[in-house]
Amino acid sequence: MAATVNKNGVLAGQVAVVTGASRGIGEAIAIRYAMEGAKVVVSARTVEEGDHILEGSINSVVKRIKDAGGEATAIRCDLSDPEDRAALIKKTEETYGPVDILVNNAAITYFIPVESFPRKRIDLMFEVQVFGPFHLAQLVLPKMQERRKGWILNISSHAALHPKLNSAGRGGTVYGMCKAALERFTTGLASEVAPQGIGVNVISPGLVATPGVMHHHLINESNKDNVTPVEHMAEACLRLVHGDPAQISGKITYADDMLKEFSLTPAELLA
Numbered sequence: 001m002a003a004t005v006n007k008n009g010v011l012a013g014q015v016a017v018v019t020g021a022s023r024g025i026g027e028a029i030a031i032r033y034a035m036e037g038a039k040v041v042v043s044a045r046t047v048e049e050g051d052h053i054l055e056g057s058i059n060s061v062v063k064r065i066k067d068a069g070g071e072a073t074a075i076r077c078d079l080s081d082p083e084d085r086a087a088l089i090k091k092t093e094e095t096y097g098p099v100d101i102l103v104n105n106a107a108i109t110y111f112i113p114v115e116s117f118p119r120k121r122i123d124l125m126f127e128v129q130v131f132g133p134f135h136l137a138q139l140v141l142p143k144m145q146e147r148r149k150g151w152i153l154n155i156s157s158h159a160a161l162h163p164k165l166n167s168a169g170r171g172g173t174v175y176g177m178c179k180a181a182l183e184r185f186t187t188g189l190a191s192e193v194a195p196q197g198i199g200v201n202v203i204s205p206g207l208v209a210t211p212g213v214m215h216h217h218l219i220n221e222s223n224k225d226n227v228t229p230v231e232h233m234a235e236a237c238l239r240l241v242h243g244d245p246a247q248i249s250g251k252i253t254y255a256d257d258m259l260k261e262f263s264l265t266p267a268e269l270l271a
Contacts, residue, residue, distance in 0.1 A: 003268040005070040009036030010242045015096040017088065019079060019136070020106030022046040023056025025155065025205055025233050029103055030061055031269050032234035033241075034070035039096045043077045043088055044106065068270045079106045079132040080124055089139040098143040101241045104133035104182075105155040111171040122174055129178040134185060141193070148197040151241040154186050156204045156252075179204075183252050190250035199245030204254050205233040228255055231266040239264060 006012075016033045020026040022044035034040045042058045042065075049057045058074035065072040073095050077088040092099055108128045110121050137152055144150030159172055160179035183202050190200035206228040236258035240248065258264065 003035065003068070003270045005035050005037070005065075005068045005270070007037045007069070009038075010238070011101070012037035014038045014100040015041070015092065015098065016101035016103065016241075017041045017043060017092055017099050017136075017140075018103040018105060019043050019077065019088075019132075020155075021061060022058045023054060025230060026103070026105040027056060027061050028230040028234040028269060029105065029237045030072065031065060032238050032267065033101070034065040034068075034072055035267065035270065036238060038071075038101065040065065040070070040072040041075050041088075041092045041096070042072055043075050045076060045078050047074065047076050064270050070270075080108075080127045082135060085132060085135050086139060089136065093143075098147065099140040100144075100149070101151045101153070102136055102140050103153045103155070103237065103241075104136060106132065107155075107178075109172075109175050111175070113171045114173050117171075117174055125174055125178050126181075130181045130185070133182060137189060141198070144198050145193070145196050150198045151245070152186075152189065152198070152200045153237060153240050154182050154200075154202040155237075156183050156186075156202045158204050158206070158254075160204070187250050187252065194245070194249060197245055199241070199249035201240045201249060201251045201253065203233075203236060203240060203251075203258065205230075206255050229266065231269055232256065232259060234269065235259065235264050235266040 011033055016038040018026050018030040018040060021030040021042040030040045030042045042061045044058050046057045048059055062072040062074045075088055075091050078084045106128055108125055133154055156179045159176040160183050186200055186202035233255045236255040239258055239262050
C-alpha cells in the first residue's frame with residue numbers, strides 16, 4: 001500500500017521541528033512525522049536544490065509532504081549561529097505555536113587526525129552538534145514546562161562509543177567527542193525534566209546510506225551488508241516521541257534495538 005498522510009495519526013496536531021532535514025535521516029524523520037499528522041518545520045541551510053553539492057533541500061522535502069496532504073514549513077537555519085537558532089524557534093511559534101517535538105539531527109563532520117585538526121573546525125563541530133542542541137532545548141523547554149508535555153530527540157552515532165585500541169581510524173575522534181557529549185546531555189536533561197512530563201532521548205542510526213555517508217565513502221566492502229534502511233531509523237524516531245515519557249525517556253538507543261524492543265514495522269515513506 002502506498003504511503004499516505006494520516007491527519008489523525010499518533011502525532012496529530014503536534015508541532016515538530018527537525019534540524020538537518022534537507023536530506024538523509026532528517027528528511028526521513030520529517031516525512032514520517034508528517035505522515036502521522038504532525039505540523040513539521042523542516043530546517044537546514046539548504047533551501048533550494050543546487051544550493052549544496054549534495055542532493056536535497058528543505059523546500060523539496062516540504063513539497064513532498066504537502067503534495068501528500070501533510071502540513072510542513074521550510075525555515076532556513078544555520079545551526080552554528082545562535083541568532084539563527086533563536087529565529088528558528090521564534091518563526092516556528094509564529095507559524096504553528098509552541099514546539100511539541102524537537103529533533104536535533106543537524107551535523108557537520110570533518111575526518112582529520114587529532115594532530116592536525118584545526119581549532120576553527122573543532123569549534124564549528126561542537127557548535128552545531130553540542131551547543132546548538134543545548135541552546136535549542138533551552139529555547140523550547142519553557143513552554144514545554146508550562147504545558148507539562150514535550151519531547152526532545154537527539155541523533156547520535158556509534159562514534160560515541162569508545163573505539164578499540166589499534167582499530168582502523170579515519171580521524172573521527174572529534175566527531176565521537178561531539179556525539180558522546182550529546183548523549184551525556186540527553187541523559188542529564190532527561191533526569192532534570194522527568195518530573196515535568198517531558199521526554200528526552202538519544203538514538204543512533206547504525207550505518208545508513210545517506211548522501212553524507214556516501215560523500216565520505218563510509219560504506220565499503222567490509223560493512224556494506226550492515227547498511228540499515230533509512231525507514232528503520234524514521235520509525236524508531238517516531239516511537240521515541242509519543243507515549244508516556246515516564247516509560248520512554250532517558251534512553252540511549254539504536255534504531256535496530258528500537259525495532260526489536262517495540263516490535264515496530266517500518267512504514268514506507270512518502271514518494
